[in-house]
Amino acid sequence: MKMRSIPVLVAGGGASGMVAAIEAAKLGANVTVIEKKNKPGKKILATGNGRCNFTNRNQEISCYHSSDDTLVQMVLQRFDHQKVIDYFWESGVMSKERDGYYYPLSGQAASVRAMLEREMDRYKVEVHCDETLQRIIPRKDLSGQNITGYEVQTDRDKYLVRKLILAVGGSAAPAQGTTGDGYRMLQELGVAIVPPLPALTSIELDDACCKLWSGVRIMGQVELWCEGSRLAEDIGEIQMVAKGISGIPVFQISGRVSRLLYQGKEPYLKIDVMPDHTKEQVMEELLRRVNTYGVGRSLGDVLDGMLPDKLAKALLLALHKSPGDGAEILQEDRWRNDLADQIKGKKLHIRKVSDFDKAQVTTGGVALSELQADTLELIKYPGIYVTGELADVDGICGGYNLQWAWSSGHLAGQSAACALKTKIRSRS
Ligand SMILES: Cc1cc2nc3c(=O)[nH]c(=O)nc-3n(C[C@H](O)[C@H](O)[C@H](O)COP(=O)(O)OP(=O)(O)OC[C@H]3O[C@@H](n4cnc5c(N)ncnc54)[C@H](O)[C@@H]3O)c2cc1C
Incomplete structure:
Protein backbone atom coordinates (compact mmCIF):
# COMPACT_ATOMS: atom_id res chain seq x y z
CA MET A 1 0.00 0.00 0.00
CA LYS A 2 1.30 3.45 -0.93
CA MET A 3 2.13 5.60 2.07
CA ARG A 4 0.42 8.95 2.31
CA SER A 5 2.81 11.83 1.87
CA ILE A 6 2.57 14.70 4.38
CA PRO A 7 4.60 17.92 4.01
CA VAL A 8 4.47 18.98 7.69
CA LEU A 9 3.43 16.57 10.42
CA VAL A 10 3.10 17.84 13.98
CA ALA A 11 3.17 14.99 16.50
CA GLY A 12 1.39 16.09 19.69
CA GLY A 13 -1.48 18.55 19.71
CA GLY A 14 -0.59 20.24 23.00
CA ALA A 15 0.38 23.86 23.65
CA SER A 16 3.53 23.96 21.52
CA GLY A 17 2.20 21.61 18.83
CA MET A 18 -0.91 23.68 18.17
CA VAL A 19 1.06 26.92 17.86
CA ALA A 20 3.61 25.19 15.60
CA ALA A 21 0.82 23.86 13.38
CA ILE A 22 -0.90 27.27 13.13
CA GLU A 23 2.35 29.06 12.29
CA ALA A 24 3.41 26.55 9.64
CA ALA A 25 -0.07 26.66 8.08
CA LYS A 26 -0.13 30.48 8.10
CA LEU A 27 3.00 30.37 5.94
CA GLY A 28 1.16 28.19 3.43
CA ALA A 29 2.30 24.71 4.49
CA ASN A 30 -0.04 21.77 4.34
CA VAL A 31 -0.09 20.68 8.00
CA THR A 32 -1.40 17.59 9.77
CA VAL A 33 -1.46 17.14 13.55
CA ILE A 34 -1.66 13.74 15.21
CA GLU A 35 -2.78 13.76 18.84
CA LYS A 36 -2.87 10.77 21.17
CA LYS A 37 -5.88 11.97 23.18
CA ASN A 38 -9.43 12.42 21.91
CA LYS A 39 -9.03 16.17 21.49
CA PRO A 40 -6.08 18.55 21.22
CA GLY A 41 -4.85 20.71 24.10
CA LYS A 42 -6.45 18.76 26.94
CA LYS A 43 -3.59 19.56 29.33
CA ILE A 44 -4.19 23.28 28.85
CA LEU A 45 -7.55 22.81 30.60
CA ALA A 46 -5.73 21.77 33.79
CA THR A 47 -3.22 24.63 33.77
CA GLY A 48 -3.29 27.36 36.41
CA ASN A 49 -5.99 25.45 38.32
CA GLY A 50 -8.27 25.72 35.30
CA ARG A 51 -7.43 29.40 34.71
CA CYS A 52 -4.27 28.96 32.56
CA ASN A 53 -1.42 31.17 33.69
CA PHE A 54 -0.16 31.50 30.11
CA THR A 55 2.80 33.84 30.52
CA ASN A 56 4.57 36.24 32.87
CA ARG A 57 5.84 39.81 32.50
CA ASN A 58 9.08 39.02 34.36
CA GLN A 59 11.12 37.02 31.88
CA GLU A 60 14.48 36.83 33.65
CA ILE A 61 16.44 33.90 32.31
CA SER A 62 16.86 32.63 35.89
CA CYS A 63 13.16 31.67 35.76
CA TYR A 64 14.15 28.91 33.32
CA HIS A 65 16.41 25.91 33.81
CA SER A 66 18.40 24.53 30.85
CA SER A 67 21.96 23.78 29.79
CA ASP A 68 22.05 26.67 27.30
CA ASP A 69 20.65 30.01 28.47
CA THR A 70 21.65 31.71 25.20
CA LEU A 71 19.55 29.35 23.08
CA VAL A 72 16.58 29.64 25.44
CA GLN A 73 16.79 33.44 25.47
CA MET A 74 17.02 33.59 21.67
CA VAL A 75 13.91 31.46 21.26
CA LEU A 76 11.97 33.36 23.95
CA GLN A 77 12.85 36.77 22.52
CA ARG A 78 11.62 35.92 19.03
CA PHE A 79 8.12 35.35 20.37
CA ASP A 80 8.20 37.02 23.75
CA HIS A 81 5.51 37.40 26.41
CA GLN A 82 4.15 40.63 24.86
CA LYS A 83 3.89 38.97 21.44
CA VAL A 84 2.04 36.07 23.08
CA ILE A 85 -0.41 38.47 24.75
CA ASP A 86 -0.99 40.27 21.41
CA TYR A 87 -1.31 36.96 19.52
CA PHE A 88 -3.93 35.74 21.98
CA TRP A 89 -5.80 39.06 21.78
CA GLU A 90 -5.80 39.03 17.96
CA SER A 91 -7.24 35.52 18.06
CA GLY A 92 -9.94 36.38 20.59
CA VAL A 93 -8.43 35.78 24.04
CA MET A 94 -8.23 38.98 26.08
CA SER A 95 -5.95 38.78 29.09
CA LYS A 96 -5.79 40.00 32.66
CA GLU A 97 -2.65 40.50 34.69
CA ARG A 98 -1.97 40.07 38.40
CA ASP A 99 1.53 40.85 39.72
CA GLY A 100 2.96 40.07 36.28
CA TYR A 101 1.08 36.75 35.89
CA TYR A 102 -1.20 36.62 32.81
CA TYR A 103 -4.50 34.72 32.55
CA PRO A 104 -7.35 34.83 30.03
CA LEU A 105 -9.85 37.55 31.01
CA SER A 106 -12.59 34.90 30.95
CA GLY A 107 -10.79 33.17 33.84
CA GLN A 108 -11.11 29.94 31.84
CA ALA A 109 -8.25 27.84 30.49
CA ALA A 110 -10.85 26.44 28.09
CA SER A 111 -10.82 29.79 26.23
CA VAL A 112 -7.14 29.30 25.35
CA ARG A 113 -7.64 25.73 24.19
CA ALA A 114 -10.70 26.66 22.12
CA MET A 115 -8.90 29.63 20.53
CA LEU A 116 -6.00 27.44 19.40
CA GLU A 117 -8.39 24.84 18.00
CA ARG A 118 -10.29 27.61 16.15
CA GLU A 119 -7.05 28.94 14.68
CA MET A 120 -6.03 25.47 13.50
CA ASP A 121 -9.40 25.19 11.82
CA ARG A 122 -9.09 28.68 10.28
CA TYR A 123 -5.74 27.79 8.71
CA LYS A 124 -7.00 24.38 7.51
CA VAL A 125 -4.80 22.24 9.73
CA GLU A 126 -5.89 18.60 9.51
CA VAL A 127 -6.19 17.12 13.01
CA HIS A 128 -6.19 13.37 13.72
CA CYS A 129 -7.17 12.62 17.32
CA ASP A 130 -6.74 9.23 19.03
CA GLU A 131 -3.62 8.59 16.95
CA THR A 132 -0.23 7.89 18.54
CA LEU A 133 3.19 8.36 16.98
CA GLN A 134 5.23 5.21 17.57
CA ARG A 135 8.32 5.21 15.38
CA ILE A 136 10.39 7.47 13.16
CA ILE A 137 12.52 5.97 10.39
CA PRO A 138 14.83 8.27 8.41
CA ARG A 139 14.58 7.87 4.60
CA LYS A 140 17.79 8.46 2.65
CA ASP A 141 18.58 9.26 -0.99
CA LEU A 142 20.24 6.75 -3.32
CA SER A 143 23.72 7.71 -2.09
CA GLY A 144 22.63 6.69 1.41
CA GLN A 145 24.21 9.92 2.69
CA ASN A 146 21.37 12.43 2.76
CA ILE A 147 18.09 12.25 4.64
CA THR A 148 15.21 13.12 2.33
CA GLY A 149 12.35 12.67 4.78
CA TYR A 150 10.95 10.36 7.43
CA GLU A 151 8.70 7.35 7.51
CA VAL A 152 6.46 7.95 10.47
CA GLN A 153 4.58 5.03 11.99
CA THR A 154 1.55 5.54 14.20
CA ASP A 155 -0.83 3.05 15.80
CA ARG A 156 -3.18 3.67 12.86
CA ASP A 157 -1.10 4.44 9.78
CA LYS A 158 2.23 5.11 8.12
CA TYR A 159 3.19 8.41 6.51
CA LEU A 160 6.03 9.81 4.46
CA VAL A 161 6.85 13.11 6.09
CA ARG A 162 9.08 15.93 4.86
CA LYS A 163 9.09 18.01 8.06
CA LEU A 164 8.29 16.47 11.43
CA ILE A 165 7.64 18.70 14.43
CA LEU A 166 7.95 16.67 17.61
CA ALA A 167 5.69 18.29 20.22
CA VAL A 168 4.80 15.23 22.28
CA GLY A 169 5.71 16.82 25.64
CA GLY A 170 7.57 15.15 28.49
CA SER A 171 6.73 12.55 31.13
CA ALA A 172 4.88 14.72 33.65
CA ALA A 173 1.12 14.28 34.08
CA PRO A 174 0.95 11.00 32.08
CA ALA A 175 -2.84 10.91 32.41
CA GLN A 176 -2.83 13.84 29.96
CA GLY A 177 -1.13 11.70 27.29
CA THR A 178 2.47 12.66 28.01
CA THR A 179 4.26 9.39 28.72
CA GLY A 180 7.81 10.17 27.56
CA ASP A 181 7.26 8.76 24.04
CA GLY A 182 9.51 11.38 22.43
CA TYR A 183 12.50 10.52 24.60
CA ARG A 184 12.24 6.83 23.69
CA MET A 185 11.88 7.45 19.94
CA LEU A 186 14.74 9.94 19.80
CA GLN A 187 17.00 7.79 21.97
CA GLU A 188 16.49 4.99 19.43
CA LEU A 189 17.84 7.42 16.82
CA GLY A 190 20.92 8.20 18.95
CA VAL A 191 19.82 11.67 20.07
CA ALA A 192 21.21 12.65 23.51
CA ILE A 193 18.57 12.93 26.22
CA VAL A 194 19.27 14.59 29.57
CA PRO A 195 17.61 12.26 32.12
CA PRO A 196 13.95 13.32 32.44
CA LEU A 197 12.95 13.87 36.08
CA PRO A 198 9.83 15.23 37.81
CA ALA A 199 9.61 18.97 38.61
CA LEU A 200 7.01 21.39 39.98
CA THR A 201 5.73 18.84 42.43
CA SER A 354 6.91 12.81 44.02
CA ASP A 355 6.50 10.79 40.84
CA PHE A 356 5.62 12.07 37.37
CA ASP A 357 1.90 11.49 37.94
CA LYS A 358 1.93 14.34 40.47
CA ALA A 359 4.43 16.57 38.61
CA GLN A 360 3.44 19.52 36.43
CA VAL A 361 6.56 19.43 34.26
CA THR A 362 9.66 17.42 33.37
CA THR A 363 13.18 18.68 33.98
CA GLY A 364 15.57 17.18 31.41
CA GLY A 365 14.82 16.07 27.87
CA VAL A 366 16.40 16.49 24.45
CA ALA A 367 19.88 17.97 25.03
CA LEU A 368 19.99 21.50 23.64
CA SER A 369 23.37 20.72 22.05
CA GLU A 370 21.39 18.49 19.63
CA LEU A 371 19.40 21.49 18.33
CA GLN A 372 20.02 24.32 15.87
CA ALA A 373 19.43 27.42 18.00
CA ASP A 374 17.78 29.43 15.22
CA THR A 375 15.30 26.76 14.09
CA LEU A 376 15.06 24.07 16.84
CA GLU A 377 15.87 21.48 14.18
CA LEU A 378 17.84 18.40 15.22
CA ILE A 379 21.41 18.75 13.94
CA LYS A 380 21.72 15.00 13.27
CA TYR A 381 18.26 14.74 11.70
CA PRO A 382 17.46 17.66 9.41
CA GLY A 383 13.72 18.10 9.06
CA ILE A 384 12.87 17.05 12.64
CA TYR A 385 12.08 19.92 15.02
CA VAL A 386 11.72 19.69 18.81
CA THR A 387 9.40 21.91 20.84
CA GLY A 388 8.09 22.48 24.37
CA GLU A 389 8.69 20.21 27.30
CA LEU A 390 10.34 17.54 25.15
CA ALA A 391 13.45 19.76 25.08
CA ASP A 392 15.70 20.12 28.11
CA VAL A 393 14.08 23.39 29.25
CA ASP A 394 11.78 23.90 32.22
CA GLY A 395 10.55 26.94 34.05
CA ILE A 396 9.41 27.77 37.55
CA CYS A 397 5.68 28.17 38.31
CA GLY A 398 4.20 31.36 36.91
CA GLY A 399 3.47 30.88 33.20
CA TYR A 400 7.06 30.11 32.16
CA ASN A 401 6.50 26.58 30.90
CA LEU A 402 3.69 27.67 28.63
CA GLN A 403 5.73 30.68 27.45
CA TRP A 404 8.48 28.25 26.43
CA ALA A 405 5.88 26.05 24.72
CA TRP A 406 4.43 29.01 22.75
CA SER A 407 7.87 30.43 21.79
CA SER A 408 9.40 27.11 20.77
CA GLY A 409 6.27 26.02 18.88
CA HIS A 410 6.14 29.35 17.04
CA LEU A 411 9.80 29.07 15.95
CA ALA A 412 9.62 25.41 14.93
CA GLY A 413 6.39 25.91 12.95
CA GLN A 414 7.79 28.87 11.02
CA SER A 415 11.16 27.17 10.49
CA ALA A 416 9.58 24.00 9.10
CA ALA A 417 7.33 25.94 6.70
CA CYS A 418 10.18 28.21 5.55
CA ALA A 419 12.48 25.23 4.96
CA LEU A 420 9.79 23.60 2.80
CA LYS A 421 9.34 26.78 0.76
CA THR A 422 13.10 27.16 0.26
CA LYS A 423 13.33 23.60 -0.99
CA ILE A 424 10.42 24.06 -3.39
CA ARG A 425 11.95 27.32 -4.69
CA SER A 426 15.41 25.77 -5.12
CA ARG A 427 13.91 22.87 -7.11
CA SER A 428 11.90 25.11 -9.49
C1 LIG B 1 -1.72 20.35 36.29
C2 LIG B 1 -0.81 21.21 35.46
C3 LIG B 1 -0.88 22.60 35.58
C4 LIG B 1 -0.02 23.41 34.84
N1 LIG B 1 -0.16 24.77 34.93
C5 LIG B 1 0.65 25.57 34.19
C6 LIG B 1 0.46 26.99 34.19
O1 LIG B 1 -0.49 27.53 34.78
N2 LIG B 1 1.35 27.74 33.48
C7 LIG B 1 2.38 27.18 32.76
O2 LIG B 1 3.15 27.91 32.16
N3 LIG B 1 2.53 25.84 32.70
C8 LIG B 1 1.69 25.03 33.37
N4 LIG B 1 1.83 23.66 33.28
C9 LIG B 1 2.89 23.10 32.39
C10 LIG B 1 2.45 23.18 30.91
O3 LIG B 1 1.13 22.72 30.79
C11 LIG B 1 3.37 22.35 30.02
O4 LIG B 1 4.72 22.68 30.27
C12 LIG B 1 3.06 22.58 28.54
O5 LIG B 1 1.74 22.19 28.26
C13 LIG B 1 4.03 21.80 27.66
O6 LIG B 1 3.64 21.98 26.33
P1 LIG B 1 4.04 20.89 25.23
O7 LIG B 1 3.44 21.33 23.96
O8 LIG B 1 5.49 20.64 25.27
O9 LIG B 1 3.39 19.55 25.72
P2 LIG B 1 1.86 19.18 26.14
O10 LIG B 1 1.07 20.42 26.30
O11 LIG B 1 2.04 18.28 27.26
O12 LIG B 1 1.34 18.44 24.84
C14 LIG B 1 1.87 17.23 24.38
C15 LIG B 1 0.77 16.54 23.59
O13 LIG B 1 1.32 15.44 22.90
C16 LIG B 1 0.43 14.35 22.97
N5 LIG B 1 1.23 13.14 22.79
C17 LIG B 1 2.09 12.56 23.65
N6 LIG B 1 2.68 11.49 23.09
C18 LIG B 1 2.17 11.39 21.83
C19 LIG B 1 2.39 10.48 20.76
N7 LIG B 1 3.24 9.47 20.87
N8 LIG B 1 1.69 10.67 19.62
C20 LIG B 1 0.80 11.69 19.49
N9 LIG B 1 0.55 12.58 20.49
C21 LIG B 1 1.25 12.43 21.64
C22 LIG B 1 -0.20 14.48 24.35
O14 LIG B 1 -1.43 13.81 24.41
C23 LIG B 1 -0.33 16.00 24.49
O15 LIG B 1 -1.57 16.46 24.02
C24 LIG B 1 0.97 22.82 33.99
C25 LIG B 1 1.02 21.43 33.86
C26 LIG B 1 0.14 20.63 34.59
C27 LIG B 1 0.21 19.14 34.43
Missing part, protein backbone atom coordinates in the same frame (compact mmCIF):
# COMPACT_ATOMS: atom_id res chain seq x y z
CA SER A 202 5.61 17.90 46.12
CA ILE A 203 8.48 16.37 48.09
CA GLU A 204 8.20 13.27 50.27
CA LEU A 205 10.05 13.39 53.59
CA ASP A 206 11.59 10.92 55.99
CA ASP A 207 10.19 12.44 59.15
CA ALA A 208 7.65 11.15 61.66
CA CYS A 209 6.32 14.69 62.07
CA CYS A 210 4.52 14.50 58.68
CA LYS A 211 1.74 12.33 60.07
CA LEU A 212 1.11 14.98 62.74
CA TRP A 213 1.05 18.07 60.53
CA SER A 214 -1.06 16.76 57.65
CA GLY A 215 -3.58 19.41 56.56
CA VAL A 216 -1.67 22.47 57.82
CA ARG A 217 -1.22 25.40 55.40
CA ILE A 218 1.08 28.18 56.48
CA MET A 219 3.08 31.06 54.97
CA GLY A 220 6.70 30.08 55.27
CA GLN A 221 10.11 29.86 53.68
CA VAL A 222 11.58 26.68 52.25
CA GLU A 223 15.35 26.42 51.83
CA LEU A 224 17.21 23.78 49.83
CA TRP A 225 20.56 22.72 51.29
CA CYS A 226 23.23 20.31 50.09
CA GLU A 227 26.73 19.60 51.42
CA GLY A 228 26.46 22.48 53.89
CA SER A 229 25.49 25.13 51.31
CA ARG A 230 22.15 26.83 50.86
CA LEU A 231 21.30 26.39 47.16
CA ALA A 232 17.84 27.91 46.85
CA GLU A 233 14.96 29.34 48.82
CA ASP A 234 11.38 30.32 48.18
CA ILE A 235 8.64 31.87 50.24
CA GLY A 236 4.88 31.30 50.04
CA GLU A 237 2.14 29.04 51.30
CA ILE A 238 3.56 25.69 52.40
CA GLN A 239 1.10 22.80 52.47
CA MET A 240 1.93 20.07 54.95
CA VAL A 241 0.74 16.64 53.80
CA ALA A 242 0.91 13.14 55.30
CA LYS A 243 3.95 12.14 53.23
CA GLY A 244 5.81 15.45 53.16
CA ILE A 245 5.33 19.00 51.93
CA SER A 246 3.78 20.70 48.95
CA GLY A 247 2.77 24.18 47.78
CA ILE A 248 4.35 26.70 45.42
CA PRO A 249 7.65 27.24 47.33
CA VAL A 250 8.17 23.48 47.38
CA PHE A 251 7.27 23.16 43.68
CA GLN A 252 9.81 25.86 42.80
CA ILE A 253 12.75 23.89 44.22
CA SER A 254 11.54 20.37 43.38
CA GLY A 255 13.27 20.16 39.98
CA ARG A 256 16.59 21.02 41.57
CA VAL A 257 15.99 18.40 44.28
CA SER A 258 15.25 15.81 41.55
CA ARG A 259 18.52 16.58 39.81
CA LEU A 260 20.58 16.46 43.04
CA LEU A 261 19.06 13.12 44.04
CA TYR A 262 19.74 11.78 40.55
CA GLN A 263 23.40 12.80 40.96
CA GLY A 264 23.54 10.70 44.15
CA LYS A 265 23.71 13.74 46.45
CA GLU A 266 21.85 14.09 49.74
CA PRO A 267 19.97 17.37 49.68
CA TYR A 268 17.81 18.39 52.63
CA LEU A 269 15.32 21.13 53.38
CA LYS A 270 14.92 23.67 56.15
CA ILE A 271 11.59 25.34 56.75
CA ASP A 272 10.95 28.60 58.53
CA VAL A 273 7.30 28.86 59.60
CA MET A 274 7.64 32.38 61.06
CA PRO A 275 9.64 34.10 58.29
CA ASP A 276 8.60 37.61 59.41
CA HIS A 277 10.29 37.17 62.80
CA THR A 278 13.94 36.71 63.69
CA LYS A 279 15.00 33.85 65.92
CA GLU A 280 15.63 36.34 68.73
CA GLN A 281 12.09 37.74 68.37
CA VAL A 282 10.65 34.20 68.49
CA MET A 283 12.64 33.45 71.67
CA GLU A 284 11.51 36.72 73.28
CA GLU A 285 7.89 35.98 72.40
CA LEU A 286 8.12 32.48 73.89
CA LEU A 287 9.50 33.96 77.13
CA ARG A 288 6.82 36.66 77.25
CA ARG A 289 4.08 34.05 76.85
CA VAL A 290 5.37 31.65 79.46
CA ASN A 291 5.98 34.43 81.98
CA THR A 292 2.65 36.18 81.35
CA TYR A 293 0.26 33.24 81.41
CA GLY A 294 2.20 30.02 80.90
CA VAL A 295 3.20 28.89 84.39
CA GLY A 296 1.00 25.96 85.38
CA ARG A 297 -0.23 25.63 81.79
CA SER A 298 0.77 23.38 78.89
CA LEU A 299 3.13 23.96 75.95
CA GLY A 300 0.06 23.66 73.72
CA ASP A 301 -1.58 26.59 75.59
CA VAL A 302 1.52 28.76 75.21
CA LEU A 303 1.96 28.00 71.49
CA ASP A 304 -1.76 28.45 70.73
CA GLY A 305 -2.24 31.60 68.65
CA MET A 306 1.36 31.47 67.47
CA LEU A 307 1.38 28.22 65.47
CA PRO A 308 -1.36 25.90 64.15
CA ASP A 309 -1.98 23.14 66.76
CA LYS A 310 -0.91 20.31 64.46
CA LEU A 311 2.28 22.10 63.49
CA ALA A 312 3.13 22.84 67.14
CA LYS A 313 2.72 19.13 67.89
CA ALA A 314 4.97 18.19 64.96
CA LEU A 315 7.71 20.66 65.94
CA LEU A 316 7.64 19.58 69.61
CA LEU A 317 8.12 15.96 68.52
CA ALA A 318 11.74 16.72 67.55
CA LEU A 319 12.31 17.94 71.14
CA HIS A 320 10.67 14.76 72.51
CA LYS A 321 7.91 16.92 73.98
CA SER A 322 4.18 17.03 73.41
CA PRO A 323 1.59 19.84 73.67
CA GLY A 324 0.34 18.42 76.99
CA ASP A 325 3.73 18.86 78.71
CA GLY A 326 4.25 21.77 81.10
CA ALA A 327 5.20 25.13 79.58
CA GLU A 328 7.66 26.03 82.38
CA ILE A 329 10.57 24.50 80.41
CA LEU A 330 10.37 27.58 78.17
CA GLN A 331 11.72 29.65 81.04
CA GLU A 332 15.05 27.95 80.33
CA ASP A 333 17.19 29.44 77.52
CA ARG A 334 18.05 25.99 76.17
CA TRP A 335 14.43 24.95 75.51
CA ARG A 336 13.48 28.32 74.05
CA ASN A 337 16.52 28.14 71.78
CA ASP A 338 15.72 24.58 70.64
CA LEU A 339 12.07 25.38 69.96
CA ALA A 340 13.00 28.58 68.09
CA ASP A 341 15.40 26.48 65.97
CA GLN A 342 12.50 24.21 65.03
CA ILE A 343 10.27 27.16 64.18
CA LYS A 344 12.91 29.07 62.20
CA GLY A 345 14.75 26.24 60.47
CA LYS A 346 13.43 22.75 61.01
CA LYS A 347 15.67 20.37 59.07
CA LEU A 348 13.80 17.89 56.90
CA HIS A 349 15.29 14.77 55.34
CA ILE A 350 14.09 14.09 51.80
CA ARG A 351 12.87 10.63 50.84
CA LYS A 352 12.07 11.47 47.21
CA VAL A 353 10.47 13.91 44.84
